[in-house]
Amino acid sequence: MKSAEMRSDCPISSSLDIFGDKWSLLIVRDLMLHKSRTYGDFTKSAEKIATNILANRLQMLENNGIIIKLLYPGNKVKGLYRLTPKGVDLIPALIEIALWGGKNISNIDxxxxxxxxxxxxxxxxLKKIMDGLLQEDKTNID
Amino acid sequence: MKSAEMRSDCPISSSLDIFGDKWSLLIVRDLMLHKSRTYGDFTKSAEKIATNILANRLQMLENNGIIIKLLYPGNKVKGLYRLTPKGVDLIPALIEIALWGGKNISNIDxxxxxxxxxxxxxxxxLKKIMDGLLQEDKTNID
DNA sequence: TTTTTTTACTTGCATATTGAAAGTGATTAT
DNA sequence: ATAATCACTTTCAATATGCAAGTAAAAAAA
Structure with a gap:
């Protein structure tokens, strides 16, 4: 499930094989900003992801060990998505992308x-936000 | 040509609107590693980009001010692509992505x-490589 | 207890993007 | 003069995206 679908052994290329699209990192962003989200929460983000794409990306991020799906306490329908350590590890890249956008794209605040x-x-x-996400207190939701 | 095609005013989302695909950052990578490349050089990279996609991405990266096309000295057919300061500014993000891949993807060295x-x-x-790319000595080709 | 709402998806279908291969036209090297 | 190189463009099949509507189960409301 790994090297067969990789275009090369370059770490950048292989990373992009996983999250090189317009949606995957936005899911990671939401989990960075909110720690945990339900399926419905993701659909409420400003970019208005289509539900078929969302389902597809959540599955692939889970398959790649970047997020985990947990049970929503006291509810059998809802799921709770969180970043795994591997997912938390994406935050430095995400922050650099955010900084680049803030600096280099006009119309961005x-x-x-x-x-x-x-x-x-x-x-x-980085330390603060990554540490906060790594300690998974399953009780506190948001 | 900008905010109309943006999904939101989030800097991450807007950045991905520009380079959120499997190829754009590989072009930036090649220019980070080699300083300048011709069209043909890009086609020789390990990932084997199709020429129509390459032409499309070079154009869009140029439109977005991330690369510039220069004249190849002494040749009227070849072009020389380089990173602009805005493109060089992408290197921190690229490095974080590379580090993530190296650490988190199996089969990657x-x-x-x-x-x-x-x-x-x-x-x-970062300072070394970015400084090196920013001083555009148009004579030394590599 | 019945009805309505919420939740997390799935399905169908039109459109857009990608990928492989071949083609083109202007240099440039032989 | 001829062949090879270079930077694309074109064609077309395959895949991915985006929108809208549908579904099934559980939860909340009446």
């Missing part, structure tokens, strides 16, 4: 509280 | 000289 905090102290911010 | 040097001192490595 470079001064959002989020980007401002990142730029104030990147290392500290 | 995590101990290549390139990744080893990055990990030894990321800041230093």
């Amino acid at each position: 470079d001064g959002s509280p989020f980007l401002k905090e990142v730029k104030k102290n990147k290392t500290k911010f | 995590d101990g290549s000289p390139f990744l080893k040097e990055v990990k030894k001192n990321k800041t230093k490595f």
Whole structure:
């Protein structure tokens, strides 16, 4: 399920084989910002992902060990998606992409509280957010 | 040509609107590793990009100010592609993606000289490679 | 307890993108 | 003068995307 579908043994190329599309990293972004999300939560994001694409990407991210699906406490219908350590590990890349967009795309607000905090102290911010996501207290939801 | 085709005002989403596919960042990678490339050079990379996709991506990267096309000295047919400062600015993201792949994808060599040097001192490595690409000495070709 | 709503998907279908292969026209090398 | 190189373009089949509607089970409301 791995090297057969890889275009080369370059780590960048192989990474893009997994998340090189317009949607996968947005799911990771939502889980970075909110820690856990249900299927419905994802559909409410600003980019309006189609439900068939969402289902497809959640499955592939799970297959690749980037997210896990947990049971929503006290509900047999809902699922709860979270980042695995492998998924949390994507955050530095995500942050660099966000910084690039803030700096280099016109019409993008470079001064959002989020980007401002990142730029104030990147290392500290990364540690804080990654540590927060890595401790999986299944009780606190959001 | 900008905000109309953006899915939201999120810097990550808007960045992916530009380079969120399996090929664009590989072109940037080649220009990071080699400083300048011709059309034919790109087709020789391990991932074997189709020429129609290559032409399309070079055009869109140029439209978005990430690469520039220069004249190949002493040749009226060849072109020379290079990263603009905006393109060089993508390197931190590219490096994080490479590090993620090296660490998290099986069958990928995590101990290549390139990744080893990055990990030894990321800041230093970034500065070195970005500075090198930013000084555009149009004479030295590689 | 019946009805309605919520939730997480799946299905169908039109459109867009990708990929492989072959073609083109202008240099450039022989 | 001829052949080879180079940078694309074109064609067409295969795949992916996007939208809208449908479904089945559980949960909440009446």
